[in-house]
Amino acid sequence: MVRALIHVPSTAKSGEVIEIKTLISHVMETGYRIGVTGAPIPRDIIDQFVCTYNGEEIFRAQLFPAIAANPFISFFTVATASGTLTFSWTDQHGATQVQTAEIKVE
């Protein structure tokens, strides 16, 4: 059960700087830990995060094993036009979780 929580202001003034906060459930297993049987627990991490605003990429992050479980990513952008923000997290196996949020710019 992958769960992502996104906080984007529902409305903003044109040109306003807005904060976007994202949280996604993921174990972010480092690959360096040993399980109860003595075998190493294989690495399993999200390694890409991309945010687009009306199709244009505004933020991208690369994630590494040192990042804690349930990664929290927050960043700022300028509210330019009403539309859709699309968030996508891709894990090391290529599986992608996509979620969107609407913003109304006045």
Add this chain to the structure above:
Amino acid sequence: MTTLAAFLMRFAALVTVFLVAGRVFAVEIPLNERRSDSEFISADTRAMQNDDAANPGMLSVADGEALWNAKAGTTNKSCADCHGDATAGMKGVAARYPAVIPAQSRPVDLEQRINMSRVADQKAAALPFESKELLALTAYIGRQSRGMPIAVKEDAQSKKFIAAGRAIFERRQGQLELSCAQCHDDNWGKKLAGNLVPQAQPTGYPIYRLEWQELGSLQRRLRSCMSAMRAEPYDFGAPALVDLEFFLMWRARGMAVETPAVRP
């Protein structure tokens, strides 16, 4: 070194040991001096807890909401089918647990109460302790009581269980011969290694513990405390562990629920 000096030093060491060991009677924290454990953590961790957008426990709360509305068991009923909207119906419920259930003449905690309803009403299998699902439901129900005062029932029936929990809290145990009270009643606010010793007020369970990288119950926290004092932890769901939870919630009576809390 002379024999006398050596003797005196040994005597002084012995006296110190007796002074430390002599403090058997813990002094209960006065009601107005009680402070949430969130006051003993870093400002960053506290900010994470208080911002729903940053609190990782909210991921489980969202899972819990989905489970609340999901059909389960042979009755094919969801929690919501009987209890309705949790944001209204479950308000204040978590603040009243553990509670004595007449049918069992024993206290059960919120996790056990959820499972009782699953088995008896939904005719579904009980969820294992510390499973993601049970923690999620507990966190979702707990979240509905956030800000409300803890109000476990203290009546003739429940008094003896609270007293039993207190006895465990104050009893020295394990290889280190420590009681819970020695740290959390007598020495809260001082440092253990680099960390402040909190009062152990269970106001925010289940908690998202950064060390665990996930949500965990009060029972899990108590078990890991017992391992740290080199005592044999009670099993999950053991009556003694529920008594201890009951005493701790009674000890935190009137304090605000913070579920899901974030702790280091």
